[in-house]
Amino acid sequence: MARKPRFFVSGMPYHLVNRGHNRMPCFGGEADKGTFFSMLCDKLEAFSIKLHAFVLMSNHYHLLVTPDDGAELPHFMQCLGRKYAGYFNTNRQRTGTVWDSKYFASSIESDYYLLACYRYIELNPVRAGLSATPAGYHWSSFHTNACGMKSAIIQPHKTYLALGDCQFSRLKAYRELFNTEMSAEELKQIRLALTKNWVNRQQLEVVRPVPECCG
Template identity: 30%
Template sequence: MPKRKHSFCTGYYYHIYNRGNNKQAIFYEQADYYRFYQTLFYYRFRNLPTKLSDFIRLNSKIKNALVGSNFHCYDQKTSLICYALMPNHFHLLVTQHFQNGISDYLREATDSYTRFFNTKHRRDGSLFQGRFKSVLLESDEQLLHLSRYIHLNPVTSGVLAYEKLEEYPWTSMQEYSNLTVGICKKDLILSRFSGVAEYKNFVLSRAAYQKTLVSLKKLTLE
């Protein structure tokens, strides 16, 4: 991945986006989505004992000896706030805790997934369209509206009907709706609401969402 022209600031929040090279699909089947999800989980951490492809092949006893049950012995270089994985692109809302955290995270995750995808589907070359795009979020309002934009992406991309949004397995909306354990730091968003129900209403309110499209334009990168 080419070096970026700017650095990310620790403690700030960014919208990260990339799509397949020439807008091609980056996920062919459910197992592909799951593998990318695994890279998003694994490469958040610093000084990992091995690359993901080798770690997956280890037996459970060795895995537990290396990382314990919850990776608590490893610092996180980034926190993922929310995400959406779509057939030919992805969106992330992230922050870094160390210098170069976001750049290293995206490089490691996308390089790992590209190797997996190319080997599995017998292809060569770049999978993603150059550098990932990024936008700095400058207010709490942008943070909240972008979380909604990301969670609504399966609908706005035409992947499924609005009424079935919470059934889509490859966004963090299910983590937020059901408070399931996942890979996202949900409290940053949910602390702005009285509870999960209010946040769900915020996301699922089509009328309210449409009013934010103009202000979101510079944040969406599309």
């Protein structure tokens, strides 16, 4: 059966996931992740994609992005995947596919779900048992979004910016979102939206921290 075409809307945020073939490792270590990250930086600029959050795991990666032009998003994913696969195969003197046949993509239509995706992505290493806290894992945007580390590629979404009226208050409010575990229902909805490539309009109740002013 032919695969249904996927349409991407300009200016809409998307949660993207790509996995190694048969869940095999696609990153062998720090050097592979560093190479992929460099390629990611280049392709984000080339295709005018704004990156809000990311994590690189051993056999998959997550991106939270907004494309200036929705039609360019599949080209971005294809080009990034092919370029890294060429490096990976050459480096290991192998042939064949590196990625699963299809990446997952879920569009986001609510502020709550966007912040849930931020948390889901940056908590991935904690759920996998690789770190006790998201701050303990290097290959993640948590250090920028929660700790203020400068980044040349992370661009905050307007929903993130609305967490506070200055950087200090935003960082504090964002960190406080991680004080509670994600519920089973949140995890279920995010995973279901990804595997079905659904629009997620989830509007579960969320208590946002009250931003504090700087000073």
